[in-house]
């Protein structure tokens with residue numbers, strides 16, 4: 001099939017793009033990796049396409065411990081994943097982007113586009129929500145920032161107004177003693193996940209303190225699930241601690257799953273149970289190692305200052 005008739009616009013500035021979007025019924029085109037198939041299958045039929053890829057200065061990636069990582073609207077998955085400063089500042093970004101699709105798609109698809117597309121089977125909405133990030137949007141009325149907790153209204157539905165363009169997204173920097181991890185099961189590497197799990201865990205004294213989890217293709221889209229009541233106090237170095245098994249069972253009961261042509265709900269629940277414990281454990285180990293690195297750095301600093 002071909003897209004239904006539409007008018008193509010290629011603005012040269014974000015202001016021009018906002019002006020067009022304020023005047024017509026249109027869709028923003030970024031990497032086109034989701035939108036073009038949707039147009040071709042006529043799942044979307046906007047009267048106008050506003051292609052923002054001709055706008056200069058919209059692909060920057062900046063990273064600092066104070067402000068976290070900010071990636072602009074045209075930064076591709078591949079460029080965010082390979083940015084060393086971004087990887088140091090918030091390692092979960094790169095870990096998650098390795099799971100997004102295939103290299104050819106990551107070379108064109110944008111991370112901001114993936115976030116505002118709000119697909120419950122995509123990794124980056126789960127990541128920005130877990131990290132409590134935000135998206136900055138612009139329209140003819142000016143700019144505003146949308147916290148990730150207010151961004152996802154439902155499957156493929158974000159809280160951007162129809163005339164707003166996302167200009168960038170930001171996630172906070174990693175903190176010592178807080179670890180993150182993500183893993184998923186897909187039928188083939190690069191396919192959308194049957195179930196994916198991302199976790200943020202705080203640790204101290206070889207024990208888990210808090211554990212927050214978001215899900216891909218399971219649970220309520222956009223929700224952060226707090227498992228601290230089940231897993232706080234669990235030993236990080238002893239996987240036989242009964243709390244880890246209790247975490248699996250808690251996840252199985254708390255997280256709802258749906259069947260589709262790829263997997264039954266029962267199989268997805270089994271993946272939720274197994275992956276939740278595995279990913280929370282990996283995040284806990286990551287948190288413990290960040291603490292060790294931080295303490296070693298403080299030791300070196302104090303030695304230098306003596």
Ligand SMILES: Cc1cc2nc3c(=O)[nH]c(=O)nc-3n(C[C@H](O)[C@H](O)[C@H](O)COP(=O)(O)OP(=O)(O)OC[C@H]3O[C@@H](n4cnc5c(N)ncnc54)[C@H](O)[C@@H]3O)c2cc1C
Pocket residue numbers: 027028029030031032033034035036037073099100101102105108109110111112113114116117121122123124160164165166167190191192193
């Ligand atoms: C075969 C295949 C496999 C894939 N597998 C995965 C996967 O495993 N995991 C995954 O997460 N994704 C996957 N994707 C999707 C891919 O990651 C897309 O790149 C991403 O979802 C959308 O980014 P984009 O830049 O291509 O956006 P586009 O396709 O250009 O746009 C997508 C939607 O977001 C809107 N939009 C985009 N940018 C903006 C903006 N700046 N402001 C306002 N609205 C905007 C568009 O209007 C449109 O509604 C896959 C895609 C394909 C084709």
